[in-house]
Amino acid sequence: MGTNNFKEQIKPFFWVEHESTVSVCLNVGEYKTEIFQSREDEGFEGNGYDWESLARVFIEEQAPNFVESVDFDSEGSMFCAYSEDKEALKEFILQFKKVCENEVLIMDLFSRTELD
Structure with missing residues (x-):
C-alpha cells in the first residue's frame, strides 16, 4: 500500500513518524x-480522552491483538495513539477508521464506552 494512499484512507486521522515510535492523531x-x-448529557464532549476511551473499547472487543502494541497519549484537543510497531x-488505525465509518x-461500541 502506497504511503499517500494510506494517508488518504485514514483521514482525518494523521500519521506522525518519530525516531523510535509512530503516532496516529x-x-x-x-x-x-x-x-x-448522542451522550452529551452524560458528559461526553468528543475530546481526545473520549476518543481514547472509544478506541480502548474497540481494541478490547474487536481487536485484542493490539493490546500489547498500541498505547495512547491523548489530550483535550487531540486523540493520539502510538506504537513502536x-x-x-x-493496521489499528485502518481497522478503527473502518469501524468509525x-x-x-x-x-x-460507544454504548459501552465510559467517561474517563
Missing part, C-alpha cells in the same frame, strides 16, 4: 462529532 471536533453528541499501528457498529 486526530484533531477533535472535526470528525464524527455526532457519536459523542509501525505495521501494528497502521460503520454507524451501527461505532454506536454499539
